[in-house]
Amino acid sequence: MARMKFYCDAERCIECxxxxxxxxxxxxxxxxxxxxxxxxxxxxxxxxxSLSVACMHxxxxxxxxxxxxxxxxxxxxGIVLHDKDICIGCGYCFYACPFGAxxxxxxxxxxxxxxxxxxxxxxxxPEEDHSSDEYKKYGRNRLSEGKLPLCAEMCSTKALLSGDAxxxxxxxxxxxxxxxxxxxxxxxxxxxxx
Amino acid sequence: xxxxxxxxxxxxxxPQLALADGPPEQKNFPQGVSTERLGDELWREVRQRDxxxxxxxxxxxxxxxxxxxxxxxxxxxxxxxxxxxxxxxGIAAIFAIIVLFYVVRGRVPxxxxxxxxxxxxxxxxxxxxxxxxxxxxxxxAITGLILLLGRPLLLPLFGKEVFSILASASKEGxxxxxxxxxxxxxxMLISFARRNLYERGDMTWLLKGGGLIGDGHASGGFFNMxxxxxxxxxxxxxxxxxxxxxxxxxxxFGQGRLIMGLSHVVHTIGAIILIAVSxxxxxxxxxxxxxxxxxxxTGYVDINWADAHHDRWGKVCHEExxxxxxxxxxxxxxxxxxxxxxxxxxEQGK
Numbered sequence: 105m106a107r108m109k110f111y112c113d114a115e116r117c118i119e120c121x122x123x124x125x126x127x128x129x130x131x132x133x134x135x136x137x138x139x140x141x142x143x144x145x146x147x148x149x150x151x152x153x154s155l156s157v158a159c160m161h162x163x164x165x166x167x168x169x170x171x172x173x174x175x176x177x178x179x180x181x182g183i184v185l186h187d188k189d190i191c192i193g194c195g196y197c198f199y200a201c202p203f204g205a206x207x208x209x210x211x212x213x214x215x216x217x218x219x220x221x222x223x224x225x226x227x228x229x230p231e232e233d234h235s236s237d238e239y240k241k242y243g244r245n246r247l248s249e250g251k252l253p254l255c256a257e258m259c260s261t262k263a264l265l266s267g268d269a270x271x272x273x274x275x276x277x278x279x280x281x282x283x284x285x286x287x288x289x290x291x292x293x294x295x296x297x298x
Numbered sequence: 299x300x301x302x303x304x305x306x307x308x309x310x311x312x313p314q315l316a317l318a319d320g321p322p323e324q325k326n327f328p329q330g331v332s333t334e335r336l337g338d339e340l341w342r343e344v345r346q347r348d349x350x351x352x353x354x355x356x357x358x359x360x361x362x363x364x365x366x367x368x369x370x371x372x373x374x375x376x377x378x379x380x381x382x383x384x385x386x387x388g389i390a391a392i393f394a395i396i397v398l399f400y401v402v403r404g405r406v407p408x409x410x411x412x413x414x415x416x417x418x419x420x421x422x423x424x425x426x427x428x429x430x431x432x433x434x435x436x437x438x439a440i441t442g443l444i445l446l447l448g449r450p451l452l453l454p455l456f457g458k459e460v461f462s463i464l465a466s467a468s469k470e471g472x473x474x475x476x477x478x479x480x481x482x483x484x485x486m487l488i489s490f491a492r493r494n495l496y497e498r499g500d501m502t503w504l505l506k507g508g509g510l511i512g513d514g515h516a517s518g519g520f521f522n523m524x525x526x527x528x529x530x531x532x533x534x535x536x537x538x539x540x541x542x543x544x545x546x547x548x549x550x551f552g553q554g555r556l557i558m559g560l561s562h563v564v565h566t567i568g569a570i571i572l573i574a575v576s577x578x579x580x581x582x583x584x585x586x587x588x589x590x591x592x593x594x595x596t597g598y599v600d601i602n603w604a605d606a607h608h609d610r611w612g613k614v615c616h617e618e619x620x621x622x623x624x625x626x627x628x629x630x631x632x633x634x635x636x637x638x639x640x641x642x643x644x645e646q647g648k
Contacts, residue, residue, distance in 0.1 A: 114340065121356050141357035143365045145343055153340055157365055170374040172445050173462045174453060190458050192466040194445065195549065199559045200374035202366045210550070216473065217549065 106268040107182040108225055110256065111276055112156045115283065116263035119144050119154035123255035123264055127158075130226070130254045131243025137207040139223040140255055156255070156264050159184065159205035159223035167197035167206060181247070182269075183225040188241045193217040225266070226253040361554045373559035381563070385570040386447050392574040396581050406587045408602050414624035416598040417615045425594055427489050431482040431532075437475055439573045441468035446566065473547050480540040487533050493520050494529040499610060520611040528579055532572065539568040598627065 119142050127133065127140045140158035161184045168176035168184065175190035176197075195217050198206040208217040228245030231238035238245060246254060256266035265272045343351050344365045352363040361367065420428070444452065445468055453461045503523035506516040516522065521529070542561040545553055584591050589603035601621050605612035615621060622630065 119356075124357060136359075138357045138359070138362075141355050141359075141362055143353045143355045143363055145340065145351075145353040145365070147354050151340065155344070155365060166371050166374045169378055172449050173465045174449055174458060175462070187458075190462040192462060192469050194469055195558070196374075196377075196562075199555050199562065200370045202368065202370050204361055204364065204367060204555075208549075216547075 107270075108161060108267065109182075109269040109272050110158065110160060110225075110253075111265045111272050113263040113265070113276065113279065114153040114155055115279075116261040117142070117154040117156060118261055118263070120260060123156050123259060126254045126258050127223070130246075131224075132239075133221070133243065134209055137209055137221050139205075139207065139221065141204075156259075157203050157205075158255070159201075159225070160203055161225060166200040166202070170196045170200040172196060177230075179227065181225075181227070183227050183247075185224055185227065185229055185242075186220065186222070187230045188219045188221075189230075191219045193219050195220075223253075226251070360549070360552055367555055369556055369559065373563070376563065377566075381566050381570075382446050382450070385566065386451075388570060389443075389574050389577070392577050396577060400581070400586065405585060408588050408600065408606050410602055412589065412600045413602045414627070415601045416622045416624075416627045417601050417604055417612075417620055418597060418622070419593040419599045419604075420597045422597065424489055425597060427482065427485045428594055431479070431486050434475055434479050434482055435572075435576065438472060438479055439569065439576070441472040442566075442569055443573070444468040445472070476540070476543045476547055479536070480544075483533065483536045483540060490529060491533075494526045496523070496526060500526065517610060518608045520608060522608060528575060531575060535568045535572050539565055539572070542568070596631075598622070 121142050124138060124140050124142060128138065131139070133139060140156060142154055142156045144152065144154045146152045161178075161182060163182070165176060165178070165184045167186075168174075168178075171186075172194060173190050173192055175187045176184060177187070178184050193208060193216075195206075195208060197220060198204070198208065205222045206220045207222060208220055210216070210218070224242050224245075226244060226246035228234075228238045228248065229242035231241065233245050233248045244254075246252070251257070253266045256264040259265075265275060345368060352361075353365065355362045444465060448461060448465055448468075452464070455461075456464065497519060499517055499519065500523040503516040503518055508516050508522070508524045518525075542565040545561040546558060546565060549558070582590065583594065587607070589600050590607070592603070593599040601612065601615065604615060
């Protein structure tokens with residue numbers, strides 16, 4: 105079995121927000137909910153870097169640990185999914201998640217939380233694959249069609265990578281080695297963050 | 299042999315020691331190339347190791363500029379390992395102690411039995427305030443405990459689907475009735491605060507352990523020191539719970555995860571303390587002490603009960619002739635419930 109992972113290359117991300125837009129469009133995500141976001145550190149200063157972040161599908165996910173109704177589960181591919189029929193919208197996963205991945209649609213007065221929504225690695229949910237219920241609750245199920253998450257697939261600079269952890273880390277390792285050698289060849293003050 | 303191995307060891311270690319002497323950086327690299335790793339700085343910032351720094355994001359939302367919230371996992375661990383475990387054990391332990399106490403000590407009877415002569419203690423309004431707060435408190439305690447302890451205790455019994463419905467109802471009910479707790483708490487503060495101020499003689503109650511240590515009853519006024527302490531615990535911890543609860547219930551004022559996690563911890567610790575002590579209060583007010591429930595049920599208590607548990611107040615009742623004889627009390631009870639209070643207040647005014 106594969107172990108699915110995202111990786112965002114800080115040297116390549118140009119903060120175009122295409123991943124954010126693609127995700128919203130692909131899954132018809134409502135206003136106010138963003139499964140993915142791009143964060144820029146040191147914007148406009150030396151050393152500015154951007155990273156695209158969503159649910160990182162942790163091996164030992166804090167959201168699953170803290171959920172009072174135990175609605176999370178990990179698929180055979182290592183993707184952390186949740187059951188919206190079980191979720192009660194308490195917000196504990198949002199407090200616990202390091203990446204700020206869980207999102208809550210504002211449902212009623214005083215922004216009372218609706219059921220949690222987050223990145224599914226384009227793998228749908230517990231509903232039957234490609235059913236309308238699944239699409240309505242969790243968005244498109246691309247993984248069952250043999251496709252990887254759309255955000256990474258359409259990244260223009262290939263900063264955002266998705267797929268089996270071994271493959272992803274191999275690609276990234278090669279990038280780092282290439283960058284390392286070219287930095288010395290330039291003879292300048294090249295700084296690498298990889 | 300031994301010396302040879304020692305020499306071998308020294309030989310092996312020496313080159314490493316030599317390396318450790320000088321600074322290893324930039325030795326083998328061509329001049330002019332900085333090998334300073336900016337990555338260290340970037341990832342330190344991302345991981346929030348030294349500072350709580352925030353970037354910017356086109357996605358607008360609470361904390362959306364923070365890449366990694368390092369406190370989240372801390373909060374999750376504290377909730378799972380400490381709060382729910384020790385909270386649950388603590389409440390269960392207090393409950394067990396009280397059951398044990400009841401088995402050993404039994405119900406505390408009134409010396410000389412009930413006289414039938416009554417004295418007015420609480421007005422209708424005061425009793426409504428008490429029971430409103432009590433019912434709201436019990437509802438919030440039960441729904442809150444379902445959310446805190448339901449996953450380990452109830453979920454295996456009911457299964458995920460059924461427990462989810464229960465937990466969802468608990469969450470909605472808790473959020474809906476939470477603000478009512480603050481309202482009834484303020485009503486409680488206004489109507490009972492004056493009589494709960496500490497006064498001379500309260501220390502003797504404490505020294506006698508509230509009557510638990512030694513023989514005889516500990517001295518008390520209208521409220522004894524234990525009741526006063528419980529009252530101020532309810533008011534002060536209750537206010538903390540109410541405020542932290544309001545922070546948690548409406549996430550639309552831009553409060554971040556740090557504040558909400560902290561509020562959750564304060565809210566839960568406060569609630570566990572109040573729930574644990576409330577078990578003792580409920581016990582003493584009902585089966586633990588004969589004649590105690592009458593005061594909150596009817597508004598009147600037996601004069602013998604007053605003398606036994608609140609001797610200083612009982613003395614005042616005797617001196618000011620506030621005692622309603624049994625026949626008079628029976629006549630009062632026969633009348634419409636609404637008029638009993640007026641009679642009593644008229645009598646108190648004498």
